[in-house]
Amino acid sequence: MLYKKLQQSILCISLFFSAQLFAREIHLDITTDIGDHAIFKKGDKVNFLLNLSNDAYLFVFYTNANGQVHRLLPEKNDMLLFLNAGWFLPVPGDNLEFIVSEPYGKETISIIALSDVMTGLVTLYKKSSSMSEIVSAYREYAQTNSFDFGYSSKSIQTSP
Secondary structure (H helix, E strand, C coil): CHHHHHHHHHHHHHHHHHHHCCCCECCEEEEECCCCCCEEECCCEECEEEEECCCEEEEEEEECCCCCEEEEECCCCCCCEEECCCCCEEECCCCCCEECCCCCCEEEEEEEEECCCCCCHHHHCCCCCCHHHHHHHHHHHHHHCCCCEEEEEEEEEEEC
16 A cells, blocks of 8 residues: 555656756737737837746747748858846847738737747748748657747738
8 A cells, every 4th residue: 555655656757857847938919009909000119028937048930911021030050039027128129120011901020938948940941931831840859959939920911
């Protein structure tokens, strides 16, 4: 009987520690500087604000109304962007502006957050990839390396 209770205790302890090895989700909040339901017109400047629950490296993507995906940040593969939890990050930032122009329609900003990064990460983004393929690749990368992962997107409507 004592042996059986000892086995159960060991099992509970091992389950507790193995559960600690799995990565946590990073929660991201994205909004525009004028609210979430605004319609942006030709010539309007669009700014997004980002906040996250955990410190993380960020990867920012933009999908235009034609469905083309562009990586905005980091601008270069060797320059990673790190943000501490609780701080707001304006996107696009100082070196870039979003000015509404053709094509008009649904445009989306997408943010991927990782608690850590390793070599091989730069190959995950390919210019021909869809956003769902990119998110899947980063999520798999995070799971393989037991990193925390987060993803969020915010769409806006643009018109002439």
